Amino acid sequence: MKALILTDLQNDFMEGGALPIVGAQQIVPKINQLQHVFGLIVATKDWHPADHQSFVDQHPGKRVGERLEIKGQRQTLWPTHCIQGSKGAQFVSELQTHKIARIFFTGVDREWDCYSGFGNGLQTDTGLYNYLKERRVSHVFVAGLATDYYVKSTAMNAAKLGFESYVVADACKAVNLFPGDEGRAYAQMIGAGVNIIRSEVLLAPSPSLH
Numbered sequence: 001m002k003a004l005i006l007t008d009l010q011n012d013f014m015e016g017g018a019l020p021i022v023g024a025q026q027i028v029p030k031i032n033q034l035q036h037v038f039g040l041i042v043a044t045k046d047w048h049p050a051d052h053q054s055f056v057d058q059h060p061g062k063r064v065g066e067r068l069e070i071k072g073q074r075q076t077l078w079p080t081h082c083i084q085g086s087k088g089a090q091f092v093s094e095l096q097t098h099k100i101a102r103i104f105f106t107g108v109d110r111e112w113d114c115y116s117g118f119g120n121g122l123q124t125d126t127g128l129y130n131y132l133k134e135r136r137v138s139h140v141f142v143a144g145l146a147t148d149y150y151v152k153s154t155a156m157n158a159a160k161l162g163f164e165s166y167v168v169a170d171a172c173k174a175v176n177l178f179p180g181d182e183g184r185a186y187a188q189m190i191g192a193g194v195n196i197i198r199s200e201v202l203l204a205p206s207p208s209l210h
């Protein structure tokens with residue numbers, strides 16, 4: 001069984017959102033197309049309490065992109081984004097959602113940030129691993145936002161957890177908080193055994209991925 005994992009396709013990461021990623025909106029039609037060739041689709045949502053410690057507003061005098069040591073973990077500071085229940089945390093309206101079987105929420109703990117759909121070992125397990133295992137998923141394909149954070153961590157965790165892990169490169173966009181982050185992310189993923197493919201391969205008439 002092959003599963004498609006859609007990461008963080010939320011308003012705050014789109015143009016005009018709190019933490020906009022260049023070109024994020026452009027991948028949504030492609031992601032809708034990709035959904036046609038998968039029998040199982042799940043999604044993640046960044047889902048923060050309003051006073052989340054990754055928010056720069058919680059640390060007066062600090063800037064976005066600075067790293068702070070919070071409870072022994074180095075955390076990058078971001079603009080306030082994806083607050084639980086807010087419009088910014090909703091899926092972008094162009095995303096087809098009727099085939100999404102389950103949504104997994106991350107960043108819910110005030111103290112810990114989390115860039116992986118599986119959880120990060122410091123945060124409670126999101127349940128994604130067991131969910132995929134129960135459905136006998138062997139291959140996971142990750143698409144969405146952002147290549148250099150969420151996509152990378154989710155795909156690398158999947159490989160580490162024993163799944164054949166793929167990233168659909170043209171259905172992802174990077175934040176590039178620092179120049180070269182995207183390239184470094186791909187190098188790290190490849191080094192961790194993640195396969196990088198393009199959507200054309202999946203959208204070709206065969207084989208079926210159901």
Ligand SMILES: [Zn+2]
Nearest residue numbers: 046048082107
């Ligand atoms: Zn976040």
